[in-house]
Amino acid sequence: MIHAYILGKVQAGTETDILNALKNVTHMKKASLTYGVYDLCIECEFKTMDELDDFILNVVRKMQGIRETVTLIASKTVFSQPGQALSFG
Numbered sequence: 001m002i003h004a005y006i007l008g009k010v011q012a013g014t015e016t017d018i019l020n021a022l023k024n025v026t027h028m029k030k031a032s033l034t035y036g037v038y039d040l041c042i043e044c045e046f047k048t049m050d051e052l053d054d055f056i057l058n059v060v061r062k063m064q065g066i067r068e069t070v071t072l073i074a075s076k077t078v079f080s081q082p083g084q085a086l087s088f089g
Contacts, residue, residue: 001045002052003074006060008040013063015039021063027055038070 010018012059015033022031022042030043042060046052060069 001005001047002049003077004046004052005072005074006040006042006044006056007038007070007072008042008060008066009010009037010039011065011067018063018065025055025059027051 008018018040019031019033022028027044027046028042029045032041033039034041044052046055046081052073056069056071059065
């Protein structure tokens with residue numbers, strides 16, 4: 001499984017519309033509006049790199065208001081539970 005975080009810069013005033021449009025998009029696990037250099041963080045999961053490519057090129061970058069994206073692919077992930085940390089991937 002490929003886990004990725006897509007960071008986005010969006011046109012001012014379109015943040016809520018973009019966030020709402022992502023609610024029913026396949027592969028998206030969580031989307032958050034953020035403060036700082038990037039306005040949006042999308043947490044995604046894919047079976048193949050082709051699915052990731054398609055999602056970025058044909059879904060995210062075609063959304064009205066998206067100006068720029070940066071994609072981070074996770075190499076290892078740690079999940080925290082009270083009293084212990086579990087590592088997967």
